[in-house]
Amino acid sequence: MPLDQSLVAQAIADRRQWAIDTLAWWVRHASVLGQEEPAQSYIAGVYEDLGFSTRLEAVDPEELRDMPGFSPVDWSYEGRPNVVGVHDPGRNLGRTLIFNGHVDVVSPEPVRLWSSPPFEPRVVENEEDGESWMYGRGAGDMKGGSMCFLWALAALRDLGFEPASRVELQSPIEEECTGNGALALCMNGEAADACLIPEPFNETILRRQVGVLWFQVRVLGKTTHVLGAGRGVNAIEKSWVFIQALRRLEEEINQPENIPDGYKGIAHPINLNVGIIQGGDWASTVAGECVTRFRLGLFPGERISDLQARIEKCVADAAADDPWLREFPPTVEYVGFQAEGCEFDMDSDFARTLKRTHRQWRGSEPEELIATCTTDVRFFNLYRGVPATCYGPKARNIHGVDEKVSLDSMQRVAEVLASFIDAWCGVQAIPQTEPEQ
Ligand SMILES: [Zn+2]
Structure with a gap:
């Protein structure tokens, strides 16, 4: 009863x-x-x-x-x-x-x-x-x-x-x-x-x-006094290169033809978040290093390793178009969520x-x-x-x-x-x- x-x-x-x-x-x-x-x-x-x-x-x-x-x-x-x-x-x-x-x-x-x-x-x-x-x-x-x-x-x-x-x-x-x-x-x-x-x-x-992957991209710059800033390379500003590239990857993932049946009808199911940016250590020094931390979703059934490969390719392709980053390529590191959907x-x-x-x-x-x-x-x-x-x-x-x-x-x-x-x-x-x- x-x-x-x-x-x-x-x-x-x-x-x-x-x-x-x-x-x-x-x-x-x-x-x-x-x-x-x-x-x-x-x-x-x-x-x-x-x-x-x-x-x-x-x-x-x-x-x-x-x-x-x-x-x-x-x-x-x-x-x-x-x-x-x-x-x-x-x-x-x-x-x-x-x-x-x-x-x-x-x-x-x-x-x-x-x-x-x-x-x-x-x-x-x-x-x-x-x-x-x-x-x-x-x-x-x-x-x-x-x-x-x-x-x-x-x-x-x-x-x-x-x-x-x-x-x-x-x-x-x-x-x-x-x-x-x-x-x-x-x-x-x-x-x-x-x-x-x-x-x-x-x-x-x-x-x-969905699943969630956390990753961070580390980029090196060239430290100088701002007096000679023209000769330095600012790691914070260089980070913008792959932030934009990763936004384009996000858009591609969310194209209607790329959305599996289980998520059809959900607007923009996979979201990229730029969560933390840590770069430089002195207001008068060109930033020598910058680490940007991201969160990106993935669909159920998708493998973490496949998404990692896609992210790494996206970052590498963006770096290849930039003279500095081509010589000193950014590295992708994984700390935190490696969650499948x-x-x-x-x-x-x-x-x-x-x-x-x-x-x-x-x-x-x-x-x-x-x-x-x-x-x-x-x-x-x-x-x-x-x-x-x-x-x-x-x-x-x-x-x-x-x-x-x-x-x-x-x-x-x-x-x-x-x-x-x-x-x-x-x-x-x-x-x-x-x-x-
Ligand atoms: Zn909760």
Whole structure:
């Protein structure tokens, strides 16, 4: 017998203030790259409170290096753990489940553009769409999403129930730059019958996502005092040569005849971003070196190595037309994302159960999302055979200024997830522990 929907709705509503307060505390922990630990310790405590046996797990790049989907880095993993929480009832009456939500957030800079400090969350009632919103970096992407499964589990507990099958909670680092946190959890941990990641995709189900490649191009110039600038070669200005060439490559990739069926109808699905440019070291010296960092998407089924070859050819061709760059060719280097695209089977048992649960609560079919970004679902789908998708709340301005998440949308997602746990894992009465003698 499925749980009574009105009981679930009431239990979720009763937990709303707890969910808002817990989310606000979590957002206050500014978990940007390299500073994830306090946020991880905080959420580990929440997992424990919900009855999950919880541990912090170090991420070891040496162990991951030869795994599929690994992204190379030039930074340290010291003091930057993943968190895992396990509920294991001993035997599975239903199917097993992983809830995964990354802890890392992107930089809020430039902070002065925000209406209020990004790590001091604030709630505004009755705003956009007549809903209540929490502002803060990470409130949307994706601590608000992760709160939805914690909210669902908390409400079930209040009703006296726990999942009747193994459920694992995962809080990985580095979804925003490599995915190496989720790779470690996915490949080292136990598999499951499904993995759900509540990224802030507006209550849609993720059907397909692009891959993402990070690369950087390093160019040398010829350093001189500006007095003799005519005889120097400025590495910053030379970088413009291949930035323009890579923009032309982007346009070519997005030509209608080059777009595969899965992305037809999506305007400009593959995006190049010039993210960081670092060059020169003195205002009165002609810049001697410049490194430009890029992000470029790729379609599902496309190989990372093929895109790398295309980028390297594009840069080399542009350099061949320039007398200086012909003599001192720029080099292409890879640090960060080497993420393939992937697809989720919308006819799988998992997809059908999630769609049915959404329909029960919302009265209509959930929309499917074709994403032009990547998420951690790729590891589970591509390398572990665990069907994985995203279903999470509505958010605005993620990665931007005044990021916010709809608390009402979070509540709706929590409702659906509570019923989904019931439908997928089954629920059972929480066993009473023996009173101590
Ligand atoms: Zn995210």
